[in-house]
Amino acid sequence: MKRGSTTKNASGSQGRLSGNASSSASKKIPPAMIASGLNGKKQGLRAEKPSALTRSSEVNRMVHAPTKAVSPLVKNGLAKKFRLDPELLVKIHDHMVKTRALEERMIKMFKQSDGYFWLGGPGEEAFAIPLGMNGKVGQGVQYDFWHLHYRSSGILMPMGLDPMGCIRQMKNVVADPHSGGRNFANHLSIREWNVVPITSTIETQYLTSIGSAIAQKQEAKDSLTVVTGGDAGTAEGDFASALVWSSRPGNELPLFMIVTNNSWGISTASCTQHGDKIIADRGKAFGIKTRQINGLDVEESWFAIREAMDYVRTERKPFLMEATVSRMYGHSSATGANLVAGEADPIATFEEQLAAADIMTPKEMSDLREEYNAQMMEMAKRVKEEPMPDPSTIYDYTYYGQKGRYW
Amino acid sequence: MKRGSTTKNASGSQGRLSGNASSSASKKIPPAMIASGLNGKKQGLRAEKPSALTRSSEVNRMVHAPTKAVSPLVKNGLAKKFRLDPELLVKIHDHMVKTRALEERMIKMFKQSDGYFWLGGPGEEAFAIPLGMNGKVGQGVQYDFWHLHYRSSGILMPMGLDPMGCIRQMKNVVADPHSGGRNFANHLSIREWNVVPITSTIETQYLTSIGSAIAQKQEAKDSLTVVTGGDAGTAEGDFASALVWSSRPGNELPLFMIVTNNSWGISTASCTQHGDKIIADRGKAFGIKTRQINGLDVEESWFAIREAMDYVRTERKPFLMEATVSRMYGHSSATGANLVAGEADPIATFEEQLAAADIMTPKEMSDLREEYNAQMMEMAKRVKEEPMPDPSTIYDYTYYGQKGRYW
Amino acid sequence: MATMVQALRMALHYGEENLGVKNIFGEDVGPPLGGVFTATQGLKTSWNSPLDERGIIGAAMGLAFAGSRCVAEIQFADYIYNTIDLLKLAGNQCWASNGMWNLPMTVMTPVGSGIRGSIYHSHSFDATMTHIPGWKIVMPSTPADAYGLLLSCLRDENPTMFLIPKALTRVRGEELLPGEPEEKELKAMIDAPLGDRSQWKARWPEIGDYSIPLSQAKICRSGNHVTVVSYGRTMPLCNQAADALAQEGISVETIDLRTLWPYDWSAIVSSIKKTGRVLYVNEDTEVTNFGEHLIRRTVDELFYELEARPRLLAGAFTPGVGLADPLEMASVPQLGSITEAIRELAHERA
Amino acid sequence: MATMVQALRMALHYGEENLGVKNIFGEDVGPPLGGVFTATQGLKTSWNSPLDERGIIGAAMGLAFAGSRCVAEIQFADYIYNTIDLLKLAGNQCWASNGMWNLPMTVMTPVGSGIRGSIYHSHSFDATMTHIPGWKIVMPSTPADAYGLLLSCLRDENPTMFLIPKALTRVRGEELLPGEPEEKELKAMIDAPLGDRSQWKARWPEIGDYSIPLSQAKICRSGNHVTVVSYGRTMPLCNQAADALAQEGISVETIDLRTLWPYDWSAIVSSIKKTGRVLYVNEDTEVTNFGEHLIRRTVDELFYELEARPRLLAGAFTPGVGLADPLEMASVPQLGSITEAIRELAHERA
Numbered sequence A, B: 001m002k003r004g005s006t007t008k009n010a011s012g013s014q015g016r017l018s019g020n021a022s023s024s025a026s027k028k029i030p031p032a033m034i035a036s037g038l039n040g041k042k043q044g045l046r047a048e049k050p051s052a053l054t055r056s057s058e059v060n061r062m063v064h065a066p067t068k069a070v071s072p073l074v075k076n077g078l079a080k081k082f083r084l085d086p087e088l089l090v091k092i093h094d095h096m097v098k099t100r101a102l103e104e105r106m107i108k109m110f111k112q113s114d115g116y117f118w119l120g121g122p123g124e125e126a127f128a129i130p131l132g133m134n135g136k137v138g139q140g141v142q143y144d145f146w147h148l149h150y151r152s153s154g155i156l157m158p159m160g161l162d163p164m165g166c167i168r169q170m171k172n173v174v175a176d177p178h179s180g181g182r183n184f185a186n187h188l189s190i191r192e193w194n195v196v197p198i199t200s201t202i203e204t205q206y207l208t209s210i211g212s213a214i215a216q217k218q219e220a221k222d223s224l225t226v227v228t229g230g231d232a233g234t235a236e237g238d239f240a241s242a243l244v245w246s247s248r249p250g251n252e253l254p255l256f257m258i259v260t261n262n263s264w265g266i267s268t269a270s271c272t273q274h275g276d277k278i279i280a281d282r283g284k285a286f287g288i289k290t291r292q293i294n295g296l297d298v299e300e301s302w303f304a305i306r307e308a309m310d311y312v313r314t315e316r317k318p319f320l321m322e323a324t325v326s327r328m329y330g331h332s333s334a335t336g337a338n339l340v341a342g343e344a345d346p347i348a349t350f351e352e353q354l355a356a357a358d359i360m361t362p363k364e365m366s367d368l369r370e371e372y373n374a375q376m377m378e379m380a381k382r383v384k385e386e387p388m389p390d391p392s393t394i395y396d397y398t399y400y401g402q403k404g405r406y407w
Numbered sequence C, D: 001m002a003t004m005v006q007a008l009r010m011a012l013h014y015g016e017e018n019l020g021v022k023n024i025f026g027e028d029v030g031p032p033l034g035g036v037f038t039a040t041q042g043l044k045t046s047w048n049s050p051l052d053e054r055g056i057i058g059a060a061m062g063l064a065f066a067g068s069r070c071v072a073e074i075q076f077a078d079y080i081y082n083t084i085d086l087l088k089l090a091g092n093q094c095w096a097s098n099g100m101w102n103l104p105m106t107v108m109t110p111v112g113s114g115i116r117g118s119i120y121h122s123h124s125f126d127a128t129m130t131h132i133p134g135w136k137i138v139m140p141s142t143p144a145d146a147y148g149l150l151l152s153c154l155r156d157e158n159p160t161m162f163l164i165p166k167a168l169t170r171v172r173g174e175e176l177l178p179g180e181p182e183e184k185e186l187k188a189m190i191d192a193p194l195g196d197r198s199q200w201k202a203r204w205p206e207i208g209d210y211s212i213p214l215s216q217a218k219i220c221r222s223g224n225h226v227t228v229v230s231y232g233r234t235m236p237l238c239n240q241a242a243d244a245l246a247q248e249g250i251s252v253e254t255i256d257l258r259t260l261w262p263y264d265w266s267a268i269v270s271s272i273k274k275t276g277r278v279l280y281v282n283e284d285t286e287v288t289n290f291g292e293h294l295i296r297r298t299v300d301e302l303f304y305e306l307e308a309r310p311r312l313l314a315g316a317f318t319p320g321v322g323l324a325d326p327l328e329m330a331s332v333p334q335l336g337s338i339t340e341a342i343r344e345l346a347h348e349r350a
């Protein structure tokens, strides 16, 4: 990879970010903290847990670095003119590839009968990774809370998600750190980072997100609550509840509501069910700031997310964002989990751009992919030897700290 | 009362009605049918059941009559220039007064311990009566369906609601035609007119309304479903569900959604809970036609309702209307059921206008009021002698047609 | 021999053609998928709804109010729990209007374990549902019963809840329905092809009006020593257990309740009067469980005829069924635990 | 002697001051009304929520996730039935995360008949709730118990469901709470005045940390012939019946379960071992009723110690409680029917 050899343009139509960021700085609100390290080293099998309080200045430096001269290597004006620092782009790419490698390994595991069910987020990486990287990560009300959809491995990857933990959940072994072999793949739960248990029940997370946002409104200065869900799910009344509760006059909540729109709910096309052609518009009647973005584009996502998060952090008011994403392997293993023709691949697009901008070479990128694929395969192999949960444990943790049958 | 002595102005800013109506006529869709007779006679104790298929031409004649010269009796320009025919205005007034007399009698019954609980619609008459008068009343999918809020006696009065039935329900006697003494006052149910049982469960009517509108979309040319509810209730997700389901692309429903906004949910002021300052705006993201009106004004209500209903009947698409109303006796008997200072009285306003326009004299109006009051008192007296339901009947009608204990 | 989903499909088709069914809807119920268990493939009135269970039940009620008979599906019973208030309303509208209204509507939803569905795709619904008055509730354990019971639901004037034991959806029946073509032929006629289905149309065999009255249990195995009452997924297991125990000289009478409410009490009474011993088996969690109602009634009416205490074998009272195989096995009744429970009951001294 | 709502108010105040309660919310819970039963008048952290029960329960869960202890009220239990999925989630989050998360939150809601609430203000919730794992469920029958149990709920690390028997909200207790001022004084201190309340502030008496451990039943009357187990509205009726029957020479032991889940089984066992006869009384509808669970367990563990069949007296299985007096009286247990049931049980030949 070639560092520092690319272009940077902070003055485009999306240039509101720096304005917002500096205004937030002037209000002495700490900027969003980056969730993952940036040292560019390939991470080992065991992801390090990042410290929530580090690296914010590092990110700021990269995002707000003075504009550099356009690289001579950008070809024919066709190549994207990146605004983000190459180092950051490379890091984002790294997380994207790692996330994809994890998901594709889990799909393979399903096909090899090492797990009963898969669903996840391939096609959402260009949006998910920037989202996760801009989180304020830690435990308790001073940090961001995450009420997430079941396609969110990409959001947590930059925070330091351990792929082995996901693979353990996929294989429902006892060492699964998210549910002890009780729950489906990608039903993640990480209390240290305020990631509340992901449930299958569509849209209920929009309800629970209200509560952590209330606590943050009352007790924290700059943490926020993120809630994500799919497009079809917005038909549930629970989505409307989040709009109502987050916009109560005088009691607006620091709630960042996100809809990842992949145009489908299982087999049902959105356009057959949704008169709300722009889902984000539903926030308008409530005076909620809204925006629809292309979540398949890394930089558009990055800047939109930064801007929205800055707004929510500083204004303590809600924001509703709709991001177009794709569903590359269809809904889940229940519908085959095969690559779906016509679904956009945000990593492929990003890699073309990175190559065209001479930030990474195709070879570097394929090496990286292969390395992650190998790591994931290795993990999947290891997990086969791990024990299942013991039947005697079925009652454990019905209550906090309780073990064994209690009645 | 003086007939024909008033003004009529069909060319004001709300003059879209005649355009719409004639366009509907040109599409050979029968116009809305009026629900109640217009012969101007005081009705006896037992309201006549009107025929659903009569009088439409009569109404049309009155509404679309050519503009007359302004009456010299209209004072100082302060008086309202009515656009509706005096005969119709008198009829509306009659229903309003009768409805009010019924509700006030039921309040008195509560205070005299002739009934455990009261809630109802004083303050909504200027909107409710025009709504009921424009219904297409009858049984089955070719007629309008009514999924109503618990303040709806005024909507049903022009259809021929029997006040004695309401008073019986208030006293929970066995002859209560709506629930056999099982349900609260104003929890009306009239299958002959497609009035589905009114339930206390806030907002669930917005869900059930979806179904009858689907049936009408599939099987009827010009009938529609009316659903009404309060402002606070729109915070329930069920309200959003009606928006979603009624606007499915290609499957839009003939659903007339109404929110009667009295600014309160029991003790809670709307402005403290609702970021959606105009509730009707919530329809916009769905491409639903919306309108906010002053439901305290008879003519504004009349024309807005006609226009909306014509649209729904002919276009077979939804309409969302928000009508400002008042809550003259507070929420219910649970909060005292006393006249609340500052709550607008739409009948008082209307009567001032009618007097100013020389359509009725104050004496005529107070005579009418007294006559209805006397009728209602007489009914309340009669009902005291009526028997309560028998305890042996508690299982009856758990299933259709079933009587007695069945298991 | 049709599978249960095939039988359901044929019954729904019969309903469309003969019983006035005008709408069959729910999440992914219409083309192209025809239901996540394929129960609604190829039907002419099936359509996809918004992802909104409350809307689905509400719409069904509204259709029923309008006299338009419908079948609404909730994709998994796990997702019906946000509609309990509506189910209570659907069950009370006739009563609340003192007999004025009736709601002819059918809700169907897959229930229970058996597909490694883990926490959110394994819930039972019989306990919660039997506590809601005003419905008729059925749960078949064979394709033929599924067909016949569904027809009766589609004829009923009241709301009917059709619980589909998801573990049995692909199990073939032993009985042929009248007019049912052989397996391959049936598949070719009514199973949607893989791949592009846009041109596909089902060809429906002529299955007659084979209906099974509601509130009629079925004796699956006759016996004298022990009565076992079950329904749904655990029913075939009870039958297998009975067959195995016959080898040990234990004569087990198994009863498929089929209609959970109002249920066939007289069938249970006759059997218990004969055996003096009864085991109720279901897989819902065991606290405030419908089997406990049946035990209570048994105690109420047959206490002095019992030779041993009446028993319940049901799901463990845990917040869910865990995904890992050992967890699911330990959480809900299996062949082993059923056999053991019957054996123990048979051997208990009177 | 405080009424139950006054006791609740004082317990909530204690919770705000000493147990970290930061939000008490629900429909009409904040000023000016302070709850439709006035249970939340004058509290410093109480506020009015949107009219949205799903939002209320969701918000409570989110607050609990954030470690912020709260009390959420559902105005009537009749309106909690659109949140059952959420209650199931609240009850499973610790288990689903294999012990990682806990949700310290309390939901309170008035239940049952007794105020002529008719179809939509008379529902019980104990049957449905006891079928949901992961919660602790309480239901007091006296002001002092209400105070003490609520404190324990507010200390618990798990979701707790506090059922308020609405018929008893204005009934005065027989015991004084430690530090409780006399009736008039208390009223002047903590009951909001009629009319304008905008300037009013409660003055709180110093009630101590009088808490009642969860899962501990209370023997209300000691006796040898019959055990009666109840809770909530029917509990005082059972005690009255016991007192009346004492005149007839029938010695009744009455047990107030107080915590419905996990309940005090050993208290029940000891009593039944003494009496050999038990009647369970509650007012929820009788099919798939929590009392049927208690009967099942009684049969499971004490079958051979029973001298008569164990009984349940519960609400009639109707879709609602009718408004008219004769209907309500016939639908749920009353003093007469309770007395009769105990008498019959006492007289049944062993």
Ligand SMILES: Cc1ncc(C[n+]2csc(CCOP(=O)(O)OP(=O)(O)O)c2C)c(N)n1
Pocket (backbone or CB within 6 Å): A151, A200, A201, A202, A203, A229, A230, A231, A232, A233, A234, A262, A264, A265, A266, A331, C027, C051, C075, C079
């Ligand atoms: C409450 C609920 N209803 C139904 C389902 C079954 N279900 C699982 S995923 C899904 C579609 C979700 O579509 P969308 O919200 O667009 O999210 P996506 O899967 O496309 O990311 C459905 C219907 C569920 N899990 N929860």
Ligand SMILES: Cc1ncc(C[n+]2csc(CCOP(=O)(O)OP(=O)(O)O)c2C)c(N)n1
Pocket (backbone or CB within 6 Å): B151, B200, B201, B202, B203, B229, B230, B231, B232, B233, B234, B262, B264, B265, B266, B331, D027, D051, D053, D075, D079
């Ligand atoms: C689902 C539900 N929740 C709560 C209640 C209790 N309740 C009855 S009326 C009411 C306020 C309704 O306010 P609004 O919708 O504005 O109607 P209004 O009474 O003002 O006409 C409440 C909270 C209820 N009946 N149903």
Ligand SMILES: [Mg+2]
Pocket (backbone or CB within 6 Å): A230, A231, A232, A260, A261, A262, A263, A264, A265, A266
């Ligand atoms: Mg989607």
Ligand SMILES: [Mg+2]
Pocket (backbone or CB within 6 Å): B230, B231, B232, B260, B261, B262, B263, B264, B265, B266
């Ligand atoms: Mg209101």
